[in-house]
Amino acid sequence: MISLLKEVGRGKRGARDLTYEEALEAAAAILDRTATPAQTGAFFIAERIKMESVEELEAFVVSCRKRAYRAPLQDGIDCAGPYDGRKSTFYATFASAFVLAASGLPVTLHGSASLPPKWGITLTDLLAELGIDAERLGRERPVQAAKETGVLFVPSETWCPPLKELRGIRQELGMRTVLNTAEKLVDYSHSPYLAFGVYHNTVFDRMARLLTKLNYRKSIIIQGAEGSEDLFIDRPTRTYIVENGEARLQVIDPETYGLDTPVPAVDWTPAEQVRVTEQVLRGEADLAFTNQVLLNAAVRLHLSERVDSAEEGFYTCKANIDSGAAWKLYERWREAMREEDKEEDKEEDKDRAGSMSAAKQAY
Known part of the structure; x- marks a missing residue:
């Protein structure tokens, strides 16, 4: 990571864009946290000053995609x-x-x-x-x-x-x-x-x-x-x-x-x-x-x-x-997004009811 930082951190005139392969290496180090917080912050600032190239942006997008849950759910x-x-x-x-x-x-x-x-x-x-x-x-x-x-x-x-x-x-x-x-x-x-x-x-x-x-x-x-x-x-x-x-x-x-x-x-x-x-x-x-x-x-x-x-x-x-x-679709979506919370509330109610019953029996 240090060698890559030297390339992007030489100042606005001296810095150069990373190649796609180098940018993939930097992205992996940052996203996998093998780069230190100081190195990560320095890289972000250096890129901000230099302005990210297309290849550097592509490398970070591809690297994020590889580390994300992605499912071909919708053709939309x-x-x-x-x-x-x-x-x-x-x-x-x-x-x-x-x-x-x-x-x-x-x-x-x-x-x-x-x-x-x-x-x-x-x-x-x-x-x-x-x-x-x-x-x-x-x-x-x-x-x-x-x-x-x-x-x-x-x-x-x-x-x-x-x-x-x-x-x-x-x-x-x-x-x-x-x-x-x-x-x-x-x-x-x-x-x-x-x-x-x-x-x-x-x-x-x-x-x-x-x-x-x-x-x-x-x-x-x-x-x-x-x-x-x-x-x-x-x-x-x-x-x-x-x-x-x-x-x-x-x-x-x-x-x-x-x-x-x-x-x-x-x-x-x-x-x-x-x-x-x-x-x-x-x-x-x-x-x-x-x-x-x-x-x-x-x-x-x-x-x-x-x-x-x-x-x-x-x-x-x-x-x-x-x-x-x-509007009807929105209402259906809103309710579907709340369903698990409802189930969790039911479970909590059951737990509370069970605790109360046990307490009464003990009494």
């Missing part, structure tokens, strides 16, 4: 947003997942407790509001919920343990690292389609080359809200479509579809995120949030080749909100 789309969460925007992806699943497209979501640099609201915070403890999910319950509804949520630090083991170092550094990209591309369900969020348009080309190497059938890279995969509804969004080894710029303007809507100011909390999500799925939300979900769902439905155009996707998705299909 992976929605890969930032694990450091949201602070000022609506989580349109969460509501969109149920609209898409109701439209016949399976969806994979994944995340963890909040991370630097943003420390925002995460999907696990939303699950907590629903009474679902992401840390206790394991594998069986999310997989069963996905089989019943088409929506899979993966607690990433459970399915890819090295991410949990490295959390402390990442928190101490307080800045983004190579893992901020790699953890979004573990591809837990072997999805052929990908919606991937980025913050800066300067990384479009590099991410396009990376996604080509990772062999997705079709991907969309989105410079979305707070660096997420969510298209804006009040202004155009820059995206890259990656397909067959080629990438093309596509600016998606909500005005083109008659959906452009001013977004009301909201003091977002996990509870508020869930409340608006449920309003959207019931067809009762502010028009801006409903339109944002419809736009994102329609574009993803088209990307995944379920419809011939985004316009057709819009009408398909709107019908599944208006009919109540998306």
Whole structure:
């Protein structure tokens, strides 16, 4: 590890990119914790200063995948947003997942407790509001919920343990690292389609080359809200479509579809995120949030080749909100994700009842 650190840590002018094989070696040392915490932190900082190459990013993605539980559960789309969460925007992806699943497209979501640099609201915070403890999910319950509804949520630090083991170092550094990209591309369900969020348009080309190497059938890279995969509804969004080894710029303007809507100011909390999500799925939300979900769902439905155009996707998705299909699917998923907790509560009740009975007999 020391020799690799010398190559990436010579300063902005002297440092060089690692070869793919060297990067695999560094990734193995870090993910398997044979590198010391000091070496790991130094590597992350040096890469941050130098900027990770495509080969280095690929090596960390491949290494994370090898150490993760991955199952070919769904022929659908992976929605890969930032694990450091949201602070000022609506989580349109969460509501969109149920609209898409109701439209016949399976969806994979994944995340963890909040991370630097943003420390925002995460999907696990939303699950907590629903009474679902992401840390206790394991594998069986999310997989069963996905089989019943088409929506899979993966607690990433459970399915890819090295991410949990490295959390402390990442928190101490307080800045983004190579893992901020790699953890979004573990591809837990072997999805052929990908919606991937980025913050800066300067990384479009590099991410396009990376996604080509990772062999997705079709991907969309989105410079979305707070660096997420969510298209804006009040202004155009820059995206890259990656397909067959080629990438093309596509600016998606909500005005083109008659959906452009001013977004009301909201003091977002996990509870508020869930409340608006449920309003959207019931067809009762502010028009801006409903339109944002419809736009994102329609574009993803088209990307995944379920419809011939985004316009057709819009009408398909709107019908599944208006009919109540998306809401019913959400309710079924929510209950399926809580099932184990119910069983555990029953067992605890039995244990308490048994203890009380034994106490009475003793008395």
